Amino acid sequence: MATIEDVAKEAKVSVATVSRVLNNKKAVKEETCKRVYRAIDKLSFEPNMSARNLRRNETRVILIVTPNITNPYYAHILAGIGDCAQEAGYSALIHNTSGNEKRVKAGLDMLKKKRADGAILFASNMDSMWIKEYADEYPIVLCSEYPAKGHVPRVSIDNYKAAQDVMEYIIGMGHIRIATISSSNKYISTALRLRAYKESLLWHNIEVHEDYIVYADADYSFMSGKEAATKILKQKNRPTAIFCISDTIALGAITAAKELGIDVPSGLSVIGFDDVDDTTMFHPYITTIAQPCYDLGRQAFRILYNCMNDGKADEVTVLPHKFIIRESSGSI
Amino acid sequence: MATIEDVAKEAKVSVATVSRVLNNKKAVKEETCKRVYRAIDKLSFEPNMSARNLRRNETRVILIVTPNITNPYYAHILAGIGDCAQEAGYSALIHNTSGNEKRVKAGLDMLKKKRADGAILFASNMDSMWIKEYADEYPIVLCSEYPAKGHVPRVSIDNYKAAQDVMEYIIGMGHIRIATISSSNKYISTALRLRAYKESLLWHNIEVHEDYIVYADADYSFMSGKEAATKILKQKNRPTAIFCISDTIALGAITAAKELGIDVPSGLSVIGFDDVDDTTMFHPYITTIAQPCYDLGRQAFRILYNCMNDGKADEVTVLPHKFIIRESSGSI
DNA sequence: CGCCAAAATGTAATGGATTACATTATACAG
DNA sequence: CTGTATAATGTAATCCATTACATTTTGGCG
Incomplete structure (x- = not known):
């Protein structure tokens, strides 16, 4: 492995000059520059990063x-x-x-x-x-x-605003019995979305119904979404809309609904979050918040x-x- | 940022000794060792990787x-x-x-x-x-x-063997009109799977029908799978099975079939490859080759x-x- | 031609850890 | 108590590129 010294020798200049060429400092004559480049090519030299990093910190x-x-x-x-x-x-x-x-x-x-x-x-x-x-x-x-x-x-x-947008939309569509599938994780996004869910309801004078709030697992798995939705949908007074904390969970919710014979969206609205997980690979395509x-x-x-x-x-x-x-x- | 020299001074030993402690070389007295560790802790020293890398190459x-x-x-x-x-x-x-x-x-x-x-x-x-x-x-x-x-x-x-397994299975199930969705990429896996497809047919005295071989795009997109399958399924003498080069493509194929009113699997068998893309998120769950x-x-x-x-x-x-x-x- | 500023190049210190080799301390045998 | 093997520690070279500072070269002008 060639070092800067080899290059210097080959080009008949000092290591300083080679270094200057490497870092395109101006004070190098055109011709010298060429000589150095030729030497670099000939030896197929590449500066050693550890050395450079050490020096440059x-x-x-x-x-x-x-x-x-x-x-x-x-x-x-x-x-x-x-x-x-x-x-x-x-x-x-x-x-x-x-x-x-x-x-x-x-x-x-x-x-x-x-x-x-x-x-x-x-x-x-x-x-x-x-x-x-x-x-x-x-x-x-x-x-x-x-x-x-x-x-x-x-x-x-802005997770709060995003969740609020969803809630405004759902409520605007006439839904009153609105559930949410949150998550057991400790993320601030989770907390904010849940808060927006609750506060949006209150804002519209809709009572927050604890049975309508279910927690899926920490990493938003399809299965936990399906289970959470099943729990929600089996209640006697089941909701007409579910706001899910992720798309995978929304997919799980739709699957759960299907298995219970509930049609989406005519019998149940499902909204996801993120827009990364195959939201348009199967019908119904999922309504969701897209994150950039x-x-x-x-x-x-x-x-x-x-x-x-x-x-x-x-x-x-x-x-x-x-x-x-x-x-x-x-x-x- | 503390250096090894600082640690040496603090512990009243030489840098060599500190280095020996860092790399758990034996020749260091128990007590000295402790002194060094104490110094390391006190200065919360961590060896500089660039320096180490440079020296160790x-x-x-x-x-x-x-x-x-x-x-x-x-x-x-x-x-x-x-x-x-x-x-x-x-x-x-x-x-x-x-x-x-x-x-x-x-x-x-x-x-x-x-x-x-x-x-x-x-x-x-x-x-x-x-x-x-x-x-x-x-x-x-x-x-x-x-x-x-x-x-x-x-x-x-072993891509050839895997594809062969699929083909043996399909043929064993009585299928004769078997299509494949390959890809336009230049991967050897693609070539091998296609070869296994053709050779398996020949082996069973089934003619290779060029119209049954369609190429999806290089990165196995859902859409290109759907399009490829549509092309295949619109043929007058349409196949009863499609071997797809990936799961996403298989999902596309199933969607295409659905849109054409063909039931999977009763009217069409679809087999995927890889087992990573949501093969069990929707029915029908996809038959596939699982890669480890x-x-x-x-x-x-x-x-x-x-x-x-x-x-x-x-x-x-x-x-x-x-x-x-x-x-x-x-x-x- | 000589002088000076600017340009071009060179010399050597530097960064921080590792390690070959050198030196000192320790232990044990005789 | 001395000699020697061994353990413990130290000194200084090394890895390679960068750069402050030193030196040489160049060009322009009087």
Whole structure:
């Protein structure tokens, strides 16, 4: 493996000059420059990143801490981060945690070890205040989820507003008996959507009926959605609409309805959330809130980039969601 | 940020001793060891990876080159690689290519730059002989797809045998008019599955009917599957079974059949491939070949690990597939 | 032709951990 | 108590690119 010294020798210049060429500093004569490039080509030299990183005290690597890449929601955000990072000359290190907080911390230790310059975190719980401490020391951006208190740079949609949009729509369509399938996880998005559900009802003088609030499992599985919906639909005074915390759950709910002989949307309106999971692969196509996943990823990187360079403190970016009315919902 | 020298000073020993403690070399007295640990704790020191990597000439990072993380098939493999790598003390750098060969090569240059010790490649075309050159120089493992010639370490299932299993099953169920939806991509898996399709027919003295072979787009989209199936099913002498190159395509085919008023499986058997895309989210549940994605990932890392350490040359690992008969297929 | 500023290039220190080799401390045999 | 093997620790070179500072070259002008 050729080093910068080999190149210098080959081109009959000093290592400093080679370095200057590598980093396109101006003070190098055209002709010398060419000689150096020829030498680089001849030896097919590539600068050693460890050496460069050591000297420059940066890695041009960002860390992505995620509970599960398999989740298409994260996968799409990741795609956005990845593309944006690549454009800016950064690489992305993926650190899987399976939702284990210890592994999250282990991941963040990579910042201290200088394996990466900054990190983007997914799926932080709303009570994970410890994140703030890390964020005070290293560039960290939270994506989609964030602790309820403490200002850490982040990007997400306005979950309260999105859920409110859904509720306004459902109520506007004449529904009174409205259920929701929430989740047992600790995400702020979950809390906000549930709050919007309750407050929208109250706002319209509709009583909040605890039996209409059911919790699916933490990762929004199809099965838990189906079970939750079954529980809801078997009640004597069953609701005419269900607001689901995710599309997969909505799919589960529709399946449950089908099995109980309830038609969607004529007998039951079902609304999902996210618009990533095959919402248009089967009829009825699902009415849902679309999150700009790819763009969330791009923005997350952009914010992180600013943190790493200018060192801006606590940027908060809220991206617009989109309410997409399809076939799984209708008036009563 | 504390350095090893700070720790040495704090513990009143030399940097060599600190280093020995860090790497649990034996020749350090119990008591000294404790002193060093105390100093490390006090300064909350973490070794600088760039420095370590430079000196050791390794990064403990592997590179994953993928056309698209969004694809759940890759995502699951990635999960396997990620977990296995983490267990072995490695981190995974994700490099997205969008199927662009230049970006693949740009990714592999990271090996030369010593940003990573080895790479796992997805989705190589069967005519990408240039990979061999890289593989001769750096530890590289191919996952799922590989060039038709040249021995590069790899892991995959036996695509020919898997497709043959499907065909034997279909033919055994009495089907004679059997179509296939292949793909326009250049993967060896595609070629092998198509070959098995044709040869199985010939073997059973069933004529290969070119109109029964339709090519969906390169990335197995639902829509292209639906279109391909529609084309197939609109023929006057339409087939009674379709072997699809992926589950998403099979879902598209089932949807197409439904729209044409054909019942699956009574009027048409549909078989998929991969078993990752919601094969059991809607009825009829899809009959398919299940690939051991997670395990493909783990094995890929294992092979790469060997390449990076022992430097073994051309290990080829073939993992077993599983043929899962569900509801979308039946006898004629 | 000589002088000076600007341009071009070179020398050597630097970043932080590892490690070969050197040195000192310890233990045990004789 | 000395000698020697062994354990424990230290010193300094090394990995390779960057860059502050030093030196040389160039070009223009009087």
